[in-house]
Amino acid sequence: MQHQRLDDDDGSVKLRISGELDALTAPEVRSTMDGIVADRPREVVIDLSELRLIDSSGVGALVSLYKRARAQGTAVRVVGVNDQPAAIFRLLRLDTVFAAA
């Protein structure tokens, strides 16, 4: 799993996660997520277009970021969800939550 934080001049932050976001790798990205929440950006865009696999631990990390960001008024968008992650999102009804965010 690789992840990258990209800060834009307009006050938004893009978090790009690629590879596998699972029980083994989710703790790695949680510290980056903590930093994003602490910076209180205008918007967070989570780009999952290169995410190949996600499990419930990975979902837990994304949901935690989503809830904390929304609670402080930061907009959250999740883009580029495909294949296995899309199947998990649909099952857990996250596709509608993230699409409406």
Added chain:
Amino acid sequence: VTGANAEWLFDVEERSPEERIVSVAIPGQLRYRAMGLRMVEFMCKLVRSESRDPERRENRAFDAEVISAFGEAFNNLAIHGFRDWDGFVRVEFGILCDALSIRLVDGGRSVDASVRDAEAPPMLSESKMGWFIITRFMDEVRYEPGCPPDQPNALFMKKELRPVAPQTPGHAQTGGHK
């Protein structure tokens, strides 16, 4: 599946032209999860490639759902079952006609009933989604808690390869949900 049996690693048994059992031993630790997932990925492709029905061969959602279920099952073993000691998981893949079965046999701590909660988690849950994913994505799920080390635990999962489900507007194929 622990101790001396850890030397055992791989086996293929052809029970009939339409039933083969491929068995492999994987260390029950999270860092070996990817090893099991790659095997599941291969087995799903094998089952699809051997289907006589072109509509079933194209059902890639089958792979996504079986991979997801196996990943959660392995997480349970590694995080809960082998929390206090190391051991191996024996994974038996049943390659059937338009179906794949997976049996996980382990000598770890039995998965607690509280973890085996198949109810749909509340919206935006951050945990306790694993067993729900397993039971929703697989057609058959049976768990037999054992009494390790003498009697191992066994989780049996099976999924039928169905024809590709019609797509709904705005959604990619998922197929196969119960």
